[in-house]
Amino acid sequence: MLLSKSCVYGLRASIYLASKSKEEFISIKEMSGTLDISFHFLTKILQQLTAESLMESYKGPKGGIRLTTKGRDATLLDMVIAIDGPELFTQCALGLPGCGSAAPCPLHESWIDTRASIQGMLERTTLSEIAKEGKQNKFRLMADGSFNWN
Amino acid sequence: MLLSKSCVYGLRASIYLASKSKEEFISIKEMSGTLDISFHFLTKILQQLTAESLMESYKGPKGGIRLTTKGRDATLLDMVIAIDGPELFTQCALGLPGCGSAAPCPLHESWIDTRASIQGMLERTTLSEIAKEGKQNKFRLMADGSFNWN
DNA sequence: TATATTTAAGACAATTAACTCTTAAATAAG
DNA sequence: CTTATTTAAGAGTTAATTGTCTTAAATATA
Numbered sequence: 001m002l003l004s005k006s007c008v009y010g011l012r013a014s015i016y017l018a019s020k021s022k023e024e025f026i027s028i029k030e031m032s033g034t035l036d037i038s039f040h041f042l043t044k045i046l047q048q049l050t051a052e053s054l055m056e057s058y059k060g061p062k063g064g065i066r067l068t069t070k071g072r073d074a075t076l077l078d079m080v081i082a083i084d085g086p087e088l089f090t091q092c093a094l095g096l097p098g099c100g101s102a103a104p105c106p107l108h109e110s111w112i113d114t115r116a117s118i119q120g121m122l123e124r125t126t127l128s129e130i131a132k133e134g135k136q137n138k139f140r141l142m143a144d145g146s147f148n149w150n
Numbered sequence: 151m152l153l154s155k156s157c158v159y160g161l162r163a164s165i166y167l168a169s170k171s172k173e174e175f176i177s178i179k180e181m182s183g184t185l186d187i188s189f190h191f192l193t194k195i196l197q198q199l200t201a202e203s204l205m206e207s208y209k210g211p212k213g214g215i216r217l218t219t220k221g222r223d224a225t226l227l228d229m230v231i232a233i234d235g236p237e238l239f240t241q242c243a244l245g246l247p248g249c250g251s252a253a254p255c256p257l258h259e260s261w262i263d264t265r266a267s268i269q270g271m272l273e274r275t276t277l278s279e280i281a282k283e284g285k286q287n288k289f290r291l292m293a294d295g296s297f298n299w300n
Numbered sequence: 301t302a303t304a305t306t307t308a309a310g311a312c313a314a315t316t317a318a319c320t321c322t323t324a325a326a327t328a329a330g
Numbered sequence: 331c332t333t334a335t336t337t338a339a340g341a342g343t344t345a346a347t348t349g350t351c352t353t354a355a356a357t358a359t360a
Contacts, residue, residue: 154317154318155317155318155319156317156318188318188319188320189320190319190320190321191318191319191320194319208326208327209325209326209327210325210326210327210328211327211328211329212327212328212329213326213327213328
């Protein structure tokens, strides 16, 4: 799998939040229900993102999570790196520690291109822009397609 | 990680075998020693590849593993699919079962391109050709670069 | 102030991936 | 035929990921 489950959940939640108003705090319970992700598991993932100040939280009734300005301007790549770490974009495709242009593995050169393609896919647009396009095109954000962009 | 550890070990062993003569059976012990991979673990992985007739084995003294003709003509993609399965090349990047061109997720279109790039990297050349290039360019096949193409 | 709601934090459990060990079967060589 | 070598098969272990549960802290509202 390209991205871990934690990461995929985090990306879906990020896009969901980006579709909401700047100010509003969205409760994790609502998000986990709408996106069909385990509540406690999602809570953990979002804590990582708030720790990186891509999101901010507020406790108590009316509390929840929202994207920070940094988060709205962030790309999916920023979210991926915050959750899965940068290894996918730094490591050798064959897992060889010493691999580099000086002593490349058989995949080294083409992996650099492919990796750039993955990176490009994830950093082409910001979360705000993804949400805008999401609303326009009614992109899928759930398995059963029941999600409604508002 | 793009590929599982099993898969990466399998690819390195495949390339190693491709660098050897067609006829010779190479013992798993030799391979695991040279490539610094756990013997029993590597055995398991190679059993998957022999089950797919990408390799063939021979028991007893002078026994070992070698690539079949099919295996020599196979690409890394064939090896990856034999070990990790085809999911990386069939599934939605956000893990959404219903995702498709009819009801795409926000990443759907760009993931199709990116996936093609990964697939292209893995199927550009056959194992025989990789081994030939490996010998010419002395590509790395180990962490410490100690591997010697003969 | 008391209560209900919500995130924070961390322990705990289940599942999967990664790795190890043991025994059996095949076979070459003495 | 006996022994040593090697793969096959499967059980068992460890580690990482994924998912659950409980308690504490913050805070809105009555």
